[in-house]
Amino acid sequence: MSETESYPELGQVVQILQGxxxxxxxxxxxxxxSRFVLLADGDKRKYDRPKKKNVQHIAFTSFISPEVQRSLLETGRVTNGKLRYAINKFVEESQTDLKKGDQLDGKRRCN
Structure with missing residues (x-):
């Protein structure tokens, strides 16, 4: 695994696997x-009290929030509201994708 594949980006949504x-x-x-990142969700884990996590204990998603990434790069911080919004947006999009997949699967069975 290359260094870029095994390390998340700022603003990237990850799923916690351990703990x-x-x-x-x-x-x-x-x-x-090289081994640790700080995580926050804006709800239980606020920006000012992030969780230090080993990168081996998280699963990366392909979703990177441009709003969160831009805010972190420009000001060095991000609001808890923005974090919550980005996670909710990710969850809604992934559920929509699942629903589309389910409908496709349902159509295949009917044919």
Whole structure:
């Protein structure tokens, strides 16, 4: 695995795989070093109290929030509202994709 594949981007939505918050989504708000990132979701994990997580304990999604990424790069911080909005947007889009897939599968069975 190359360095870029195994390391998330700022503003990227990730799913937590290990620990008390397993199964939940969060956003990468800072890269600590080659093994750790800081995660926040704007709800239980606010921006000012992020969770330090080993990158091996999170699953990367392909969704990177441009609003969050831009805010972090321009000002060095992001509002909790923006974090919540980005996660909700990601969850809605992934559910919409699943529904489209289910409909396609249903049509195939009928034919």
């Amino acid at each position: 008390r918050e397993a199964g939940q989504f969060a956003i990468v708000i800072e890269k600590v070093d």
